[in-house]
Every structure is written in structure tokens, then in C-alpha cells.
Amino acid sequence: MCFYTSGTPKENGLVLYWGHFFKLALITMVIIFFPYTTPKFLRWKSDSSTAGWLTNNFIKLYQFENHTSLPNLPEVKEGPVYCVEVDLEGKDDYPEITLAKLTYDFSQWTKVPGVSDHWIFWDIFRMTNSFEINESNGTWASKPHSKAAKKYWGLQSAQGESFPLINVSSAETIKTKIFDRLLSL
Numbered sequence: 001m002c003f004y005t006s007g008t009p010k011e012n013g014l015v016l017y018w019g020h021f022f023k024l025a026l027i028t029m030v031i032i033f034f035p036y037t038t039p040k041f042l043r044w045k046s047d048s049s050t051a052g053w054l055t056n057n058f059i060k061l062y063q064f065e066n067h068t069s070l071p072n073l074p075e076v077k078e079g080p081v082y083c084v085e086v087d088l089e090g091k092d093d094y095p096e097i098t099l100a101k102l103t104y105d106f107s108q109w110t111k112v113p114g115v116s117d118h119w120i121f122w123d124i125f126r127m128t129n130s131f132e133i134n135e136s137n138g139t140w141a142s143k144p145h146s147k148a149a150k151k152y153w154g155l156q157s158a159q160g161e162s163f164p165l166i167n168v169s170s171a172e173t174i175k176t177k178i179f180d181r182l183l184s185l
Contacts (some may be wrong), residue, residue, distance in 0.1 A: 043120040056088040059121050061113060062182075075112045082182045083121050086165060097168060099178060100124065100140075100160035101185035108154025124158045138162075139185075159185045 003083055026149070042059040062084070067077035083100040090096035113120065125140050130148035133142045142158040147154060159183070168177050 006126075042113060042115055042121060057085065057118070057122065059083060059085045059118055061121070070106055070109070073106075073109055073112060076106065076109060078106070082185075083160070084178060084182075086120070088165075090165070091162070096162050097164035097165050097178065098125070098160055098162040098183050099185065100158050101182065102158045103156045105154035105156060108150060120152055123152070123156065125160055161185070 063077040063083040067079040085098040
């Protein structure tokens, strides 16, 4: 994946954060999560909309490595899907990370999520016309409306939380602030 930015890392802190995000794949090798999607991060791109010309939102999906594989999709495991989203625009234009635990009816899945399936995971805490979304004490809960469940690949429920990206600044904080928190969702 290519990420373009002008200036040096000292001038543009996003480059430093981007480097930390790539460490996620390395750290998952020493803990219990397994990234099962394409080696690329899920992201929204568009040639027709200028908002899609620059990539500012990245999603990586994980599952427990030791769970049973699905018969029709061996790359996907039974059990929750864990989502790590980095949004460089974030709330009030302040970069943030969103962590989510997603439960699915996997009979609705016909393929492993690819790069262009970004919207399926991005919409969950944002699209009130498709989801019943509630927030309490910084934790989000989302359930699809009955008509939206099939469109969102059989999503049954989602829990998530967001926090400033600046809180993640090292391999240790990736483990504690991201993967330890995913386990507590």
C-alpha cells in the first residue's frame, strides 16, 4: 500500500503513526489474533469523488487463530471478527482509532473481505438509517435494522470504542491500547 504525504516525519506526524499501524501485523504474530483478510488494509478509494482520492481511513480485520474454520471459507474462522480502524480525520479532525468486536451469521458470507469491502465495516457505527446505534460511557453498540442485515453480510451486533491515535506510540501501546482492549469488548 502506498501512503503519500508531503514533508518529513518531523513535519508530518501522520507518517510516524502510519509506521506504527504497520507494526500491528507483526505484533499479532506473538499474540492470539490472526489477520485473515487480504494483506492490504481495507480502505475506501474513488476516482469519481475527490474525497476518495486520498486515503485517510484504514481498517484491518482479525479473528482468533485457534477457532474452527468455516467449511465454505477456510480463511474465515467461527467466532467474532475484530476490527481495528485508523481514521486520520477522526472526530473534530483529530486522528483516532476505533476498535470493534463484530458478531456475524457467517452463512451470509460468500467471500473473504477485500480492499473494496471497506464500507461494510466503516458504516457500522455511522449509518443510522441502517443501524440502531447507541453510545454509553464511551462504548458504542450497533445492531443492523432487519432490512440491512443481509447488506452487511449477516452482521448481528457490534460493540466498539474510539480513542485518540496519539495514545498509540510504540509496540507496547499497540499491544495494551489495541489488542488488550479488543479482548475486553
